[in-house]
Amino acid sequence: MDKIRQQDFVNWLLAQKGKKNDWKHNITQREAQALELASQSKRNEEAAGQQSSPPKIPSDEDLLRDLLIQELLAWVVDQTELCRLRSR
Secondary structure, eight states: OHHHHHHHHHHHHHHHHHHHHHHHHHHHHHHHHHHHHHHHHHHHHHHHHHHSSSOOOOOHHHHHHHHHHHHHHHHHHHHHHHHHHHHO
8 A cells, every 4th residue: 555655656746847847937938928028118118208208307306316326426436445545
């Protein structure tokens, strides 16, 4: 009786292994489809952006964001120079 159970278990494991390979294949197909949909969506957005209204006037938020980015970059450059001086 134990021999039969062992053989059934081995057969079940082998069957699961085949299903696992199919599962991995399905995942890669889904990933490829998702990437294709994302690239199509991006192309559609770019096309819509080119056909839309004239360039917008930067808002206060855009100007503030640009200023903060410049400040951050200046700080990073200063920190890099300090690290370079310390390493000498």
